[in-house]
Amino acid sequence: MGATWVYAEVTPDGVHPSALELLTKARALGGEVEAVALGPGATGAASELGAHGAGIVYASDDQTFADQPGRTAAHTLHWLISQHTPSLILFPGTYEGRDVAGCLQALTGSTLMANATDVESSSRARTEIFGGTKIVEVDLAGREPRLVLVRPKSFPAEPSGGTAEVVAVDAVTPPGPTATVVERHAEAASGPKLEEANVVVAGGRGLGGPEPFAMLDDLAAAIGGAAVGASRAAVDAGWVPYAYQVGQTGKTVKPEVYIAAGISGALQHVVGMKGAKRIVAINKDADAPILKIADLGVVGDLFQIIPALTEEVRRRASS
Amino acid sequence: MVAVVVFVRRARARMALLRAARPAARTAEVGARARRELVQVLGQRKLFQKALPGVMHACIFWGFLVLFPTIVEAILAIVDDGRSLPVIGQAPWFLFLVDLFATLVAVGIAIAFYIRKIQRPDRFRGSHMEEADKILLAILGIVTTLLLWNATKIALGQTAHPSAEPVANALSNLFGTGQPTETLERVFVWAHVLIVLGFLAYLPKSKHLHIITAAPNVYFAKNGPSGHLEKLEIDLEGPEEDIRFGVATGKDLSKKQLLDLFSCTECGRCQEVCPAWNTGKPLSPKLLIMDIRDAVAGIDPAAGEVELQPLVPNAVTDEVVWDCVTCGACMQECPVDIEHVDTIVDLRRNLVMAESRFPTEAGTMLRGVEGPNENPWSQPASARTDWIGDIPVRVLAPGDEAPEYLFWVGCAGAFDDRAKKTTQSVARLLNAAGVDWAVLGGRERCTGDPARRMGHEYLFQMLAEQNVATFAEAGITKVVATCAHCFNTLANEYPDYGATLEVVHHTELLSHLLAERKLLTTPGTRGTVTYHDACYLGRHNGRYDAPRDVLGSTGLATEEMERARERSFCCGAGGARMWMEEDGDARINDTRFAEAAGTGADTLAVACPYCFVMLDDAAKAAGSDMRVADVATLLAEAITADGDRPAT
Numbered sequence: 001m002g003a004t005w006v007y008a009e010v011t012p013d014g015v016h017p018s019a020l021e022l023l024t025k026a027r028a029l030g031g032e033v034e035a036v037a038l039g040p041g042a043t044g045a046a047s048e049l050g051a052h053g054a055g056i057v058y059a060s061d062d063q064t065f066a067d068q069p070g071r072t073a074a075h076t077l078h079w080l081i082s083q084h085t086p087s088l089i090l091f092p093g094t095y096e097g098r099d100v101a102g103c104l105q106a107l108t109g110s111t112l113m114a115n116a117t118d119v120e121s122s123s124r125a126r127t128e129i130f131g132g133t134k135i136v137e138v139d140l141a142g143r144e145p146r147l148v149l150v151r152p153k154s155f156p157a158e159p160s161g162g163t164a165e166v167v168a169v170d171a172v173t174p175p176g177p178t179a180t181v182v183e184r185h186a187e188a189a190s191g192p193k194l195e196e197a198n199v200v201v202a203g204g205r206g207l208g209g210p211e212p213f214a215m216l217d218d219l220a221a222a223i224g225g226a227a228v229g230a231s232r233a234a235v236d237a238g239w240v241p242y243a244y245q246v247g248q249t250g251k252t253v254k255p256e257v258y259i260a261a262g263i264s265g266a267l268q269h270v271v272g273m274k275g276a277k278r279i280v281a282i283n284k285d286a287d288a289p290i291l292k293i294a295d296l297g298v299v300g301d302l303f304q305i306i307p308a309l310t311e312e313v314r315r316r317a318s319s
Numbered sequence: 320m321v322a323v324v325v326f327v328r329r330a331r332a333r334m335a336l337l338r339a340a341r342p343a344a345r346t347a348e349v350g351a352r353a354r355r356e357l358v359q360v361l362g363q364r365k366l367f368q369k370a371l372p373g374v375m376h377a378c379i380f381w382g383f384l385v386l387f388p389t390i391v392e393a394i395l396a397i398v399d400d401g402r403s404l405p406v407i408g409q410a411p412w413f414l415f416l417v418d419l420f421a422t423l424v425a426v427g428i429a430i431a432f433y434i435r436k437i438q439r440p441d442r443f444r445g446s447h448m449e450e451a452d453k454i455l456l457a458i459l460g461i462v463t464t465l466l467l468w469n470a471t472k473i474a475l476g477q478t479a480h481p482s483a484e485p486v487a488n489a490l491s492n493l494f495g496t497g498q499p500t501e502t503l504e505r506v507f508v509w510a511h512v513l514i515v516l517g518f519l520a521y522l523p524k525s526k527h528l529h530i531i532t533a534a535p536n537v538y539f540a541k542n543g544p545s546g547h548l549e550k551l552e553i554d555l556e557g558p559e560e561d562i563r564f565g566v567a568t569g570k571d572l573s574k575k576q577l578l579d580l581f582s583c584t585e586c587g588r589c590q591e592v593c594p595a596w597n598t599g600k601p602l603s604p605k606l607l608i609m610d611i612r613d614a615v616a617g618i619d620p621a622a623g624e625v626e627l628q629p630l631v632p633n634a635v636t637d638e639v640v641w642d643c644v645t646c647g648a649c650m651q652e653c654p655v656d657i658e659h660v661d662t663i664v665d666l667r668r669n670l671v672m673a674e675s676r677f678p679t680e681a682g683t684m685l686r687g688v689e690g691p692n693e694n695p696w697s698q699p700a701s702a703r704t705d706w707i708g709d710i711p712v713r714v715l716a717p718g719d720e721a722p723e724y725l726f727w728v729g730c731a732g733a734f735d736d737r738a739k740k741t742t743q744s745v746a747r748l749l750n751a752a753g754v755d756w757a758v759l760g761g762r763e764r765c766t767g768d769p770a771r772r773m774g775h776e777y778l779f780q781m782l783a784e785q786n787v788a789t790f791a792e793a794g795i796t797k798v799v800a801t802c803a804h805c806f807n808t809l810a811n812e813y814p815d816y817g818a819t820l821e822v823v824h825h826t827e828l829l830s831h832l833l834a835e836r837k838l839l840t841t842p843g844t845r846g847t848v849t850y851h852d853a854c855y856l857g858r859h860n861g862r863y864d865a866p867r868d869v870l871g872s873t874g875l876a877t878e879e880m881e882r883a884r885e886r887s888f889c890c891g892a893g894g895a896r897m898w899m900e901e902d903g904d905a906r907i908n909d910t911r912f913a914e915a916a917g918t919g920a921d922t923l924a925v926a927c928p929y930c931f932v933m934l935d936d937a938a939k940a941a942g943s944d945m946r947v948a949d950v951a952t953l954l955a956e957a958i959t960a961d962g963d964r965p966a967t
Contacts, residue, residue, distance in 0.1 A: 205940075233936070242900065248684065248696065248898065249683065249899060266735075266936075271696045271697060271698075289736045
């Protein structure tokens with residue numbers, strides 16, 4: 001059996017965690033484990049890949065991989081395969097992983113299995129269907145290398161303590177027309193993502209309109225590392241975009257602290273935030289259901305409480 | 320001859336498609352089917368749901384039934400001048416009927432043009448208007464030539480009873496007795512027959528094919544409640560190519576679903592009542608059927624293994640498939656019994672089970688239903704009895720004696736704060752009436768209805784089998800449910816999975832208890848109420864009167880909304896829309912609430928927790944002080960307020 005390769009996705013923040021998970025799995029399969037890392041920062045990531053079991057890292061820091069994603073990586077991989085004949089290549093089920101694997105399969109004509117949750121060998125893998133209620137064993141047939149897209153977070157990443165030999169590769173330019181990068185725009189990310197924030201400040205119908213959300217922005221900024229959310233009522237009313245929505249049909253958040261201002265606590269909302277460690281509710285209605293699940297409930301006027309709270313947070317932060 | 324050949328060839332192409340389609344189990348209960356033919360086809364019942372178009376269509380339809388022999392007569396007259404049908408051909412009563420109905424058909428055409436050209440209702444948007452004009456003109460041509468032909472025969476003295484044909488007799492004054500009239504007589508009879516034959520050849524490719532397909536389509540329609548979705552057999556052990564998850568391509572449609580497509584006349588009655596279309600969404604039941612029909616028309620069943628394009632998104636978009644609230648208003652209106660909702664659910668089944676493609680936000684519900692807690696909100700099973708508080712309630716433990724009625728609380732009734740009030744009211748009323756009842760508590764799980772309406776049939780079937788087993792183990796025979804969706808699923812769909820239950824909705828049981836005088840109210844004047852019919856209680860199951868009877872006994876004055884009973888307008892939560900975000904010009908719940916508020920009533924009564932949540936949200940969004948409450952809560956108040964009988 002030839003080597004097992006892992007396609008290691010390189011992001012501006014370094015190697016994608018999925019690569020380390022896949023390397024850990026690849027080690028368990030036995031045989032040689034090697035990684036392919038393409039794009040700016042790839043060589044720098046090699047030591048981390050080596051520490052998780054990659055004996056060789058085929059790396060290129062070429063900017064082309066970032067500018068022309070997908071096809072460039074697939075053609076480069078195709079060339080590498082012709083030189084080294086691996087048996088199995090594991091891809092992460094990320095946007096990039098799916099893009100590259102799909103394109104590569106068109107070049108190799110070999111088997112590509114998507115959405116795997118476990119890999120047993122170069123000829124057998126598993127997937128789950130019907131929401132995880134049935135597990136399907138899949139035999140991988142056809143010529144090698146077989147390509148498997150694995151769902152991220154299927155395995156834990158465990159270091160092996162090894163080191164990798166870095167083999168530099170050149171980018172292979174795909175045939176046919178290519179796109180030219182004219183301009184780049186980075187999405188202005190203000191504060192952490194709603195799902196990842198340690199503190200969420202959320203507003204509901206009690207805010208009465210879009211303007212008072214500025215008050216919540218101030219509080220979130222004063223706390224630092226906090227994100228602003230909203231109930232469905234506030235989103236439906238058009239006060240804030242759908243991206244703010246926390247609840248059954250919005251985002252599910254599990255912050256350390258969740259501050260619910262003017263949110264009554266309908267089941268639809270509670271489903272999305274009940275995993276918060278501490279819930280603080282501010283509501284003028286003492287019967288609001290949110291007060292039943294809150295660790296700290298304040299019955300009062302949020303238009304007085306929120307600015308006062310913001311002031312106090314600022315004062316303590318500066319002292 | 321040519322016309323007949325063209326007709327046969329074109330009709331055979333459609334028949335071949337039908338023969339190749341999946342069978343539909345729609346042959347049992349011949350009596351009910353025959354009755355539907357009588358009432359709905361011959362009696363035109365559903366057409367009369369709209370008055371003027373009903374009269375228009377009945378004139379033309381009944382006209383053609385009567386005039387059918389005259390087509391034979393005209394053909395005979397061409398072959399052998401002067402010959403007519405035996406027995407009826409010269410009978411005065413027959414001549415009179417022909418004269419009358421030929422005139423009525425012409426009147427019907429005039430009404431049709433009035434509707435189409437002057438009234439121009441929005442329901443025709445997207446329909447083929449020119450094709451309809453051609454067909455109507457052809458029909459007008461058929462009856463005009465018939466009347467003129469008869470008139471020339473009168474003028475020529477060839478008719479024994481001219482007075483039996485007042486219209487043709489009057490027209491006969493236009494003609495003399497000489498040679499020109501004899502020529503005209505030939506011209507009219509030939510024109511008559513040629514238009515009829517041309518019509519015949521045109522028919523199979525046109526939307527007017529319904530004159531052939533409508534009767535069988537009505538015959539093969541679903542018997543029983545429209546809320547009953549047919550069981551989808553999922554055989555994961557069988558050969559791979561036999562595994563079907565609903566409808567992916569035109570080849571997966573059943574014979575009935577295909578017949579639906581060929582029966583649509585694009586009248587748009589469905590479009591006119593569709594909550595999605597009426598709030599600015601792309602879904603129109605009419606356009607859905609037309610788009611699938613156009614996609615299917617290109618299939619050649621003889622071509623063998625051809626890779627067909629999936630219907631979604633090629634014929635209809637994903638959005639259209641997910642816009643549907645499965646309220647059944649389209650099916651209620653459809654004069655030819657097209658089953659739009661069943662086809663939409665079949666499309667969803669394929670998207671969800673084969674492609675895992677559905678609005679992301681609904682994933683939380685599906686994960687909750689299939690997760691360890693088996694409810695859409697992922698609440699712990701132990702919280703299912705949190706509503707009880709200090710109300711005396713028997714919670715069935717395994718091995719306990721079965722009660723007369725199992726109160727199926729439902730997930731909303733157990734977890735949603737608003738729906739819990741309904742649950743508590745029903746519990747108090749059952750206690751007050753001395754009913755022997757109990758709940759399953761933590762052993763209850765979702766009926767699977769939201770998953771099923773989403774298209775996740777597999778998940779639904781697992782839950783159904785588990786719940787049916789729980790009922791059997793607990794010895795349950797009668798169930799009362801407050802949720803219209805639970806009610807529909809338990810009553811209509813669980814029998815397919817082995818349940819033998821008598822299922823009633825709480826409004827029915829309360830109405831019965833009031834009639835038996837086990838619950839007594841002292842009517843007072845407590846304001847006005849308007850009642851919102853839940854789709855899965857009313858339209859899908861015909862329960863209109865019980866909730867109104869209960870309200871009638873509370874002393875509240877009732878105001879009906881314009882769209883009530885079978886014409887009720889959905890709250891927007893059906894078809895698993897409860898679990899999806901809504902886009903478009905307007906929200907369905909806001910639209911419905913505005914209508915309720917427009918009655919001037921101070922209370923909006925509901926009979927389903929989904930309607931409760933949707934309409935109460937709309938009331939809050941509108942800043943209205945109209946109260947939304949369940950029928951049971953209003954009854955409980957009428958009992959306790961007057962102290963006639965304690966409620967607990």
